[in-house]
Amino acid sequence: MSKFGDFPSVTRGFLDGEPWHRQSPRVRPSILNPLFTDLTDLPGVGPKFAALIQKVSGPRPVDLVLTLPTGVIDRSHRPMIDATQDGEHATLTVTIDKHEAPPANRRSAPYRVLASDGTGFIRLVFFRAHRDWLEKTLPEGATRIISGKVEAYGNQRQMVHPDAIVDPEADGDLPSAEPIYPLTAGLQQKVMLKASRAALKRVPGLPEWQRDDVLAREKFPTFGDAIYAVHQPQTRLDMAPENPARRRLAYDEFLASQLALALTRKIQRSVGGRRFVGDGQLVAAARGALPFALTGDQDKVLGEIKADLEAKQKMVRLVQGDVGSGKTVVGLLAGLSVIEAGAQVAFMAPTEILARQHLASMEPLLEAAGVSALLLTGRDKGQERAAKLRALEEGYVQLAVGTHAVFSEDVAFHDLGLAIIDEQHRFGVQQRLKLQEKGRGTDVLVMTATPIPRTLALTAYGDMDVSQIREKPPGRKPVDTRAIPLARLADVVEGVARAIDAGGQVYWVCPLVEANEQLSATAAEERFRELQARFGEQVELVHGRMKSPEKDAAVRRFSEGNAKLLVATTVIEVGVNAPDATVIVIEHAERFGLAQLHQLRGRVGRGDKPGSCILLYGGAPGELSETTKARLNVLRQSQDGFEIAEEDLRLRGSGDALGTAQSGFPTFHLASVGDHGSLLEMATSDANLIVEQDPELSSERGQALRTLLYFFSRDDAIRRLRSG
Numbered sequence: 001m002s003k004f005g006d007f008p009s010v011t012r013g014f015l016d017g018e019p020w021h022r023q024s025p026r027v028r029p030s031i032l033n034p035l036f037t038d039l040t041d042l043p044g045v046g047p048k049f050a051a052l053i054q055k056v057s058g059p060r061p062v063d064l065v066l067t068l069p070t071g072v073i074d075r076s077h078r079p080m081i082d083a084t085q086d087g088e089h090a091t092l093t094v095t096i097d098k099h100e101a102p103p104a105n106r107r108s109a110p111y112r113v114l115a116s117d118g119t120g121f122i123r124l125v126f127f128r129a130h131r132d133w134l135e136k137t138l139p140e141g142a143t144r145i146i147s148g149k150v151e152a153y154g155n156q157r158q159m160v161h162p163d164a165i166v167d168p169e170a171d172g173d174l175p176s177a178e179p180i181y182p183l184t185a186g187l188q189q190k191v192m193l194k195a196s197r198a199a200l201k202r203v204p205g206l207p208e209w210q211r212d213d214v215l216a217r218e219k220f221p222t223f224g225d226a227i228y229a230v231h232q233p234q235t236r237l238d239m240a241p242e243n244p245a246r247r248r249l250a251y252d253e254f255l256a257s258q259l260a261l262a263l264t265r266k267i268q269r270s271v272g273g274r275r276f277v278g279d280g281q282l283v284a285a286a287r288g289a290l291p292f293a294l295t296g297d298q299d300k301v302l303g304e305i306k307a308d309l310e311a312k313q314k315m316v317r318l319v320q321g322d323v324g325s326g327k328t329v330v331g332l333l334a335g336l337s338v339i340e341a342g343a344q345v346a347f348m349a350p351t352e353i354l355a356r357q358h359l360a361s362m363e364p365l366l367e368a369a370g371v372s373a374l375l376l377t378g379r380d381k382g383q384e385r386a387a388k389l390r391a392l393e394e395g396y397v398q399l400a401v402g403t404h405a406v407f408s409e410d411v412a413f414h415d416l417g418l419a420i421i422d423e424q425h426r427f428g429v430q431q432r433l434k435l436q437e438k439g440r441g442t443d444v445l446v447m448t449a450t451p452i453p454r455t456l457a458l459t460a461y462g463d464m465d466v467s468q469i470r471e472k473p474p475g476r477k478p479v480d481t482r483a484i485p486l487a488r489l490a491d492v493v494e495g496v497a498r499a500i501d502a503g504g505q506v507y508w509v510c511p512l513v514e515a516n517e518q519l520s521a522t523a524a525e526e527r528f529r530e531l532q533a534r535f536g537e538q539v540e541l542v543h544g545r546m547k548s549p550e551k552d553a554a555v556r557r558f559s560e561g562n563a564k565l566l567v568a569t570t571v572i573e574v575g576v577n578a579p580d581a582t583v584i585v586i587e588h589a590e591r592f593g594l595a596q597l598h599q600l601r602g603r604v605g606r607g608d609k610p611g612s613c614i615l616l617y618g619g620a621p622g623e624l625s626e627t628t629k630a631r632l633n634v635l636r637q638s639q640d641g642f643e644i645a646e647e648d649l650r651l652r653g654s655g656d657a658l659g660t661a662q663s664g665f666p667t668f669h670l671a672s673v674g675d676h677g678s679l680l681e682m683a684t685s686d687a688n689l690i691v692e693q694d695p696e697l698s699s700e701r702g703q704a705l706r707t708l709l710y711f712f713s714r715d716d717a718i719r720r721l722r723s724g
């Protein structure tokens with residue numbers, strides 16, 4: 001399954017219904033068409049370069065427009081050779097002294113050209129260069145302006161592949177500044193620059209979509225001026241997030257995103273929902289069987305959900321609650337009230353292990369309520385699967401618990417009233433949109449343990465109502481958290497031995513190695529063997545490369561208490577429940593996001609014994625960056641996921657460094673949630689106002705806003721508007 005799950009096919013069977021509106025898709029304003037063609041339409045871009053450019057920006061010219069320079073070559077910096085520093089970008093006026101061609105039998109050796117300016121020498125270095133071209137471009141005795149990165153090479157200087165060589169007599173001077181674009185192997189700066197420029201030329205004059213008062217107050221340039229400006233920085237200062245052109249574009253991008261969410265929200269809720277009003281008997285029976293009382297927050301959230309279920313409007317609600325805050329039981333009780341009203345419920349977990357555990361933990365309550373449930377996983381085959389599907393279709397099973405992959409084409413429900421999606425952070429808005437589209441009348445409840453900073457939540461969840469469980473069940477003790485260098489591994493292993501002797505269980509988490517599952521698995525296997533040598537049969541291993549039955553067996557031995565130490569990659573993040581686990585060791589903790597570490601930490605201290613978390617970090621204490629130290633400290637000092645998430649955002653600061661790209665959050669090209677947070681809030685309220693005043697986007701500004709949505713490819717919602 002892809003990292004975003006598998007929604008299109010997943011939802012097909014079980015949420016099938018009429019599409020909301022049956023009219024033809026709205027079309028993109030034709031003035032934008034030149035930006036949405038193939039890259040090969042751009043001059044100088046053939047199939048080969050198109051493939052490379054696609055890697056760094058995207059498949060269409062508009063993606064090039066949305067790919068901003070990462071730096072700028074400042075050619076006003078023109079030192080003499082002896083004043084250049086190692087690593088700096090400089091423009092030099094030099095005399096070409098001598099060609100040093102590699103010997104004929106060593107074709108792979110670089111071709112060097114010696115040049116000087118009276119204060120010193122520099123070697124221009126070319127790999128796999130054509131000798132003819134070099135002799136023509138750099139004739140001995142000629143004067144040339146060259147620009148590029150100066151490097152120290154022993155006590156000499158060199159410049160590898162200058163990015164510009166100019167004959168001052170023939171070509172005049174160089175532009176004083178040139179943007180630097182992201183590149184990939186085989187794609188040169190020159191090609192990328194040219195393609196980007198060509199794409200930029202295709203940006204047409206566009207109608208203004210921002211309000212006059214906003215433009216005046218913020219001193220925003222027009223969209224056209226702004227997009228040109230950000231592609232032509234003169235100095236690094238021009239690239240700063242506070243630059244008015246950057247701010248204008250950030251605001252545009254946020255507005256597009258927030259408007260799309262606001263429209264989606266509006267459309268979702270306009271679709272006829274159903275009222276689920278139960279008699280409360282099943283819920284009462286299940287609550288009576290609970291060995292504990294619900295916390296105040298659980299009760300509050302359950303109330304919010306029930307109000308949604310009973311209202312005619314369709315429910316699309318997110319429950320945010322830290323690990324261990326008790327979301328599962330809230331979801332189940334909500335499901336029971338839908339079952340009371342005669343409909344079925346689907347409960348989707350992100351992994352098979354978790355689906356199994358959910359059902360197991362629900363069983364006593366289901367029994368008390370007399371509700372029939374089944375587990376549906378990818379492993380059900382043949383007769384057994386067919387029987388389960390029939391049970392769902394004919395409606396004599398009321399609850400299906402499973403993974404997303406399970407709800408594939410052939411799964412049909414008799415009457416699905418509520419879909420509960422656990423651990424939603426693996427899905428993005430787009431996946432949710434698709435889910436909405438198919439699920440006519442089916443209420444949707446999403447549960448996530450990822451605490452999200454408020455600003456980020458605006459961009460990710462603007463289409464949902466949000467409930468929060470911040471209160472933990474009583475008696476939870478804070479997990480004692482320490483950072484220890486990996487060099488003290490032996491001590492840690494002895495600590496683990498003591499914990500096991502005291503009757504506890506231990507998780508040992510190995511990190512993903514450069515997002516490479518194979519390497520990660522190998523690392524985990526190695527650690528497993530070492531720990532096995534010390535602890536023997538008490539150790540189990542689980543990682544993403546193992547087959548499901550093996551994985552399950554390992555996890556089961558651990559969660560049933562028969563194994564004491566579980567070596568795992570982050571597959572356990574959302575998975576295993578072992579109440580007796582008291583210690584979690586996380587190797588190379590510095591490689592994890594704070595939110596992820598916090599989630600992992602939530603695996604211990606779930607029972608009545610206090611837990612501890614050991615963050616093993618690579619390198620010596622002095623080698624950790626200040627930020628890393630600060631981040632690990634946050635974790636030691638706070639147990640509140642929301643607080644941790646806010647701190648993480650603050651410490652990581654701007655840009656896409658939020659570690660959100662992989663988690664289904666919308667990505668921004670021109671805006672940064674960290675740097676432009678206040679613009680995001682403005683855009684959110686503007687978007688809500690627009691949807692209130694002009695829900696069909698039919699006014700003059702509404703038409704301009706449609707163009708905005710298309711430009712940023714946030715046009716999904718437009719297609720669902722009734723009229724255009």
Ligand code: ADP
Pocket residue numbers: 292293294295298321322323324325326327328329449473474606
């Ligand atoms: P999460 O929010 O991480 O999904 P779970 O639903 O798995 O949390 O709950 C964690 C543990 O807390 C479970 O063992 C559950 O039975 C228990 N639990 C849930 N609510 C309460 C409560 N109100 N009081 C005591 N224990 C609770």
Ligand code: MG
Pocket residue numbers: 327328422
């Ligand atoms: Mg959970």
